Amino acid sequence: MRAWVEINTQEARLAADASTKRYEQGRALSAIDGMPIGIKDLLMTKDMPTRMGSPLYENNFPKQDSACVQALRAAGAVVLGKTVTTELGMSHPGPTTNPFSPEHTPGGSSSGSAAVIGACMVPAAIGTQVVGSVIRPASFCANYALKPTMGALNRGERQGFSQSHIGVHAGSLTDMWRVATEIAKRSGGDPGYPGLFGGPELHAAVRPARLVVMEAQGWSELDADTRSAFEELLSDLSGAGVEIIRRSSHSMVELFERAIGESLEITRDVCAYEMRWSLENLVQQFGGGLSDSLTSRLDIARQMTIDDYRLVLSRREAARTAHALIAHIADAIISPASIGPAPRLDNKGVDSGVVHTTGLPNYNAVTSLLGAPTITIPLLAVGGLPVGIQVVGQQHTDDRVAGISRWIAETIPARSI
Amino acid sequence: MRAWVEINTQEARLAADASTKRYEQGRALSAIDGMPIGIKDLLMTKDMPTRMGSPLYENNFPKQDSACVQALRAAGAVVLGKTVTTELGMSHPGPTTNPFSPEHTPGGSSSGSAAVIGACMVPAAIGTQVVGSVIRPASFCANYALKPTMGALNRGERQGFSQSHIGVHAGSLTDMWRVATEIAKRSGGDPGYPGLFGGPELHAAVRPARLVVMEAQGWSELDADTRSAFEELLSDLSGAGVEIIRRSSHSMVELFERAIGESLEITRDVCAYEMRWSLENLVQQFGGGLSDSLTSRLDIARQMTIDDYRLVLSRREAARTAHALIAHIADAIISPASIGPAPRLDNKGVDSGVVHTTGLPNYNAVTSLLGAPTITIPLLAVGGLPVGIQVVGQQHTDDRVAGISRWIAETIPARSI
Numbered sequence: 001m002r003a004w005v006e007i008n009t010q011e012a013r014l015a016a017d018a019s020t021k022r023y024e025q026g027r028a029l030s031a032i033d034g035m036p037i038g039i040k041d042l043l044m045t046k047d048m049p050t051r052m053g054s055p056l057y058e059n060n061f062p063k064q065d066s067a068c069v070q071a072l073r074a075a076g077a078v079v080l081g082k083t084v085t086t087e088l089g090m091s092h093p094g095p096t097t098n099p100f101s102p103e104h105t106p107g108g109s110s111s112g113s114a115a116v117i118g119a120c121m122v123p124a125a126i127g128t129q130v131v132g133s134v135i136r137p138a139s140f141c142a143n144y145a146l147k148p149t150m151g152a153l154n155r156g157e158r159q160g161f162s163q164s165h166i167g168v169h170a171g172s173l174t175d176m177w178r179v180a181t182e183i184a185k186r187s188g189g190d191p192g193y194p195g196l197f198g199g200p201e202l203h204a205a206v207r208p209a210r211l212v213v214m215e216a217q218g219w220s221e222l223d224a225d226t227r228s229a230f231e232e233l234l235s236d237l238s239g240a241g242v243e244i245i246r247r248s249s250h251s252m253v254e255l256f257e258r259a260i261g262e263s264l265e266i267t268r269d270v271c272a273y274e275m276r277w278s279l280e281n282l283v284q285q286f287g288g289g290l291s292d293s294l295t296s297r298l299d300i301a302r303q304m305t306i307d308d309y310r311l312v313l314s315r316r317e318a319a320r321t322a323h324a325l326i327a328h329i330a331d332a333i334i335s336p337a338s339i340g341p342a343p344r345l346d347n348k349g350v351d352s353g354v355v356h357t358t359g360l361p362n363y364n365a366v367t368s369l370l371g372a373p374t375i376t377i378p379l380l381a382v383g384g385l386p387v388g389i390q391v392v393g394q395q396h397t398d399d400r401v402a403g404i405s406r407w408i409a410e411t412i413p414a415r416s417i
Numbered sequence: 418m419r420a421w422v423e424i425n426t427q428e429a430r431l432a433a434d435a436s437t438k439r440y441e442q443g444r445a446l447s448a449i450d451g452m453p454i455g456i457k458d459l460l461m462t463k464d465m466p467t468r469m470g471s472p473l474y475e476n477n478f479p480k481q482d483s484a485c486v487q488a489l490r491a492a493g494a495v496v497l498g499k500t501v502t503t504e505l506g507m508s509h510p511g512p513t514t515n516p517f518s519p520e521h522t523p524g525g526s527s528s529g530s531a532a533v534i535g536a537c538m539v540p541a542a543i544g545t546q547v548v549g550s551v552i553r554p555a556s557f558c559a560n561y562a563l564k565p566t567m568g569a570l571n572r573g574e575r576q577g578f579s580q581s582h583i584g585v586h587a588g589s590l591t592d593m594w595r596v597a598t599e600i601a602k603r604s605g606g607d608p609g610y611p612g613l614f615g616g617p618e619l620h621a622a623v624r625p626a627r628l629v630v631m632e633a634q635g636w637s638e639l640d641a642d643t644r645s646a647f648e649e650l651l652s653d654l655s656g657a658g659v660e661i662i663r664r665s666s667h668s669m670v671e672l673f674e675r676a677i678g679e680s681l682e683i684t685r686d687v688c689a690y691e692m693r694w695s696l697e698n699l700v701q702q703f704g705g706g707l708s709d710s711l712t713s714r715l716d717i718a719r720q721m722t723i724d725d726y727r728l729v730l731s732r733r734e735a736a737r738t739a740h741a742l743i744a745h746i747a748d749a750i751i752s753p754a755s756i757g758p759a760p761r762l763d764n765k766g767v768d769s770g771v772v773h774t775t776g777l778p779n780y781n782a783v784t785s786l787l788g789a790p791t792i793t794i795p796l797l798a799v800g801g802l803p804v805g806i807q808v809v810g811q812q813h814t815d816d817r818v819a820g821i822s823r824w825i826a827e828t829i830p831a832r833s834i
Contacts, residue, residue, distance in 0.1 A: 046698070046701065046702065063702050064695075064698040064701075064702060065694075065698060065701075067694040070694055070697060070698070154694065156577075156694055156695075159576040159608070160573075160608060161608055162607075162608035162609025162610075163609070184723065185723060187693075187694055188690070188723045188726055190579075191576070191577060191578055191579035191691045192579025192580075192691075192730070193579075194726075194727045194730060195723050195726070195727070273605070274608040274609075276604075277482075277484040277487055277571065277573055277604055278481075278573075280487060281463070281481040281482060281487070284463065284481075284482075285463065285480050285481060306601065306602060306605045306606075306612050309605055309611075309612070310611045310612070313609070313611060
């Protein structure tokens with residue numbers, strides 16, 4: 001699948017042996033002591049280069065650990081290697097293929113982290129999400145994954161975006177939660193943020209009384225089979241006693257949908273403006289070497305003024321307010337995690353002017369923009385390829401979203417169409 | 418004064434010649450086209466190393482510009498050189514001496530930027546402030562200086578602290594404002610922040626109807642001469658028709674003073690926790706090379722849990738709320754900008770457990786913690802050394818604070834004791 005950029009077998013072996021010794025002496029450091037973990041190659045690892053999916057960073061070797069990697073090592077986890085990212089975490093793909101079909105994309109930008117989980121190579125891998133970079137590839141690769149509340153896991157040095165998040169891909173909700181919470185315990189959240197809340201173990205299963213179905217900018221783009229499979233899943237939830245609330249049945253949900261109805265465009269502009277200075281530096285330093293896709297983002301940024309940015313920030317804030325206003329209506333939001341299964345590698349999806357070949361983020365830009373905790377569960381298969389559903393909560397309720405996700409995963413049968 | 422780490426005469430000459438040509442052709446890029454500017458050596462300049470006042474960064478040469486430097490060049494300013502910072506912007510001093518006395522500190526951490534302004538070497542220099550690193554040295558070196566609203570000037574890659582700010586030191590309020598606003602226009606604020614508000618030129622002078630005197634943790638530490646000089650200044654303000662409000666005369670001001678009464682301790686803990694991961698990286702990478710002062714900060718951080726950090730964040734938030742609640746009482750806050758003139762180089766001031774040799778931040782931690790726009794004006798001299806006063810406003814009113822500062826500077830005579 002070409003999901004790893006590099007594996008450091010030697011360091012991993014040493015770390016694993018040290019962990020074995022700790023277990024033999026009854027002194028394991030945490031519930032994830034000894035767990036092999038993949039790290040998205042946007043994040044720093046002191047023993048491996050950080051190439052960020054760009055030829056411009058081919059020789060980048062900071063010899064330091066990102067805050068979350070430092071925390072993982074302190075918890076005894078075994079940092080096995082670096083996983084492939086798209087170019088600087090944006091749209092231009094790396095070489096990774098989908099673990100369920102070599103002709104399909106694994107999604108991006110956390111392409112490698114999603115693929116190694118889908119292929120059961122490691123129990124957990126770290127990803128990052130600014131638009132849809134954790135949840136979409138997790139959906140395509142049958143992962144469980146957490147994109148936590150904005151700021152809940154310390155991004156350390158990678159804070160160029162106001163809506164980027166560290167996320168966790170895993171083979172089970174238990175591993176996903178343990179990795180997230182052991183990181184938060186040791187390196188906290190972003191500076192100024194309270195960090196991930198919740199106990200060290202996965203929340204008990206919580207049956208939601210009500211769930212809001214979110215259409216966002218994905219509903220009209222859903223392929224017919226994915227929509228059928230998702231509607232059947234909603235029927236199962238109704239059958240299990242969960243009230244399903246749709247935009248047509250509640251005026252506040254309709255207002256929420258309108259407030260998030262341009263999440264892709266808002267996200268595109270927020271991110272373009274925020275990455276302008278670092279891209280300009282690369283252009284000045286190297287004179288070239290950016291993909292067409294990244295160049296088109298820079299073009300968008302160059303046309304924006306500070307007032308354009310202020311306006312788009314205020315629209316983001318309005319969407320967050322609309323989200324807060326539906327907190328009382330339901331326990332969580334549910335939707336597909338992507339508009340269908342992974343597209344083929346040679347697809348040319350277009351999201352608001354930028355070409356994507358790793359699938360469209362129509363169900364993901366919205367949760368990044370809201371900074372809302374989101375968990376995907378691999379419950380559907382369409383045409384032999386996985387599609388996840390996602391559960392979305394209010395900020396700082398990550399542990400409860402995990403509890404609801406656990407109940408759904410334990411109660412609702414997976415289905416294949 | 419040993420205020421410069423490095424001067425790039427060649428690049429500066431080229432930039433200055435290009436500027437001259439633009440003026441000859443009537444095509445100046447901005448009001449600061451051609452202005453020579455010093456850059457604190459915590460910030461990146463593509464043509465000079467970024468040594469950050471630490472031997473561990475002796476060979477650090479990122480070959481990129483920090484966002485604000487990029488903006489300055491785009492506005493036509495001449496980046497003349499890098500100015501001395503204390504070790505990583507914290508307490509351990511660099512070699513710089515005070516421009517008014519070689520036996521006194523220039524203050525820190527923006528030691529070089531303050532000194533080059535005090536000595537009239539350049540019209541403006543860029544500093545940064547997490548605790549008191551712009552306003553205190555500006556007070557000691559007779560600068561005008563702006564520490565803007567939190568997030569108002571883009572920190573680019575330096576976002577490890579939740580209360581750090583880019584600031585501007587200058588020889589006049591006009592130059593100070595022009596530099597700040599030309600930066601904001603081109604590189605905006607921090608990601609997620611609306612950036613500095615206000616027009617391209619310094620706000621018209623605004624006579625405040627009422628000013629609140631802030632005692633903070635400085636009043637009891639003020640030396641007698643500085644207090645006398647400041648009280649005389651308050652009398653002048655009264656004489657000019659400004660109502661002076663003190664904590665003893667208004668219960669809301671008393672509540673505000675209580676809420677900010679531990680700003681030094683809150684700031685110490687917030688910053689210690691937030692810098693832990695980067696300091697741990699340095700310890701692991703180099704095995705040593707941190708000063709005693711920085712090591713003591715790391716020791717504090719290692720004893721903190723995430724819940725300790727959450728608690729101290731909530732106290733900071735309470736202080737910000739208390740500040741917002743006095744908005745209706747007065748047009749701005751006024752206080753000395755430091756507890757007296759620059760101490761001697763061999764002093765060992767102690768702020769909440771950490772040794773400072775660049776003077777104590779008792780009037781500065783509070784404004785950093787509040788994220789409030791603060792301007793210092795060089796209005797006092799005590800024993801032959803400068804002491805600034807500071808004007809503090811509500812967030813996002815930087816331009817009005819500048820207008821009030823302008824009125825004070827134009828109306829109230831400087832006095833020497």
